[in-house]
Amino acid sequence: QAQLVESGGGLVQAGGSLRLSCAAARSIFSIKAMGWYRQAPGKQRELVAQMIRGSSANFADSVKGRFTMSGDYAKNTVYLQMNSLEPEDTAVYYCNFLGTSNFSLWGQGTQVTVSS
Numbered sequence: 001q002a003q004l005v006e007s008g009g010g011l012v013q014a015g016g017s018l019r020l021s022c023a024a025a026r027s028i029f030s031i032k033a034m035g036w037y038r039q040a041p042g043k044q045r046e047l048v049a050q051m052i053r054g055s056s057a058n059f060a061d062s063v064k065g066r067f068t069m070s071g072d073y074a075k076n077t078v079y080l081q082m083n084s085l086e087p088e089d090t091a092v093y094y095c096n097f098l099g100t101s102n103f104s105l106w107g108q109g110t111q112v113t114v115s116s
Contacts, residue, residue, distance in 0.1 A: 003028075004095050009110030016114070017083045022095030022107055024076035030100040034071045034078040038091035038112075045094070049080060062088070085114045 008020040020036070035050035049069040051057040057069040066085075071078035078095055092109040099105075 003105045004097060004107035006093065006095050006107040006110040009093060009112045011113045011115065012085055014086055014114055014116050016085050017081070018085065018112060020080040020082065020093055020095075020110060020112075022078045022080075024097070024105070028076050028097060028099070028105065031073050031076070031097050032100045033098040034073075035096045035098070036069065036078070036080045037094045037096060038089075039094070039109075040091040043091075048093070051078070082112070085112075087114045087116045090114050 003025050004022055005025055006020060006022045008018060010018060012018055033050060033052045036048045037045050038048050039045040047060060048063055049057055049059045049067060051069055051071055053073060059067060066083050068081045090113050092111050094109045095107045097105040
């Protein structure tokens with residue numbers, strides 16, 4: 001059973017936008033970082049964006065200027081706003097929470113497909 005639940009994926013044309021959401025299935029305390037990863041077919045999972053408590057978000061070079069990230073540590077929620085989507089953004093997107101005791105939680109993933 002996934003401890004994080006993602007939603008918001010879907011099929012969109014190139015140039016379009018999607019907003020991914022991620023929420024914890026139960027209250028989680030002591031989160032030090034929240035992130036979004038993606039995995040395209042035949043490729044390794046890669047970090048898309050990460051937000052460390054007390055710092056602004058960092059983004060992969062491939063999505064800088066197009067994606068933004070926001071989250072609420074108290075509410076255990078994180079969002080990924082994806083604009084100007086490209087076919088190369090097609091992947092399964094996963095959210096991840098890292099805890100101060102180094103636990104790592106993952107969601108089940110949500111499919112994003114960008115058509116050209």
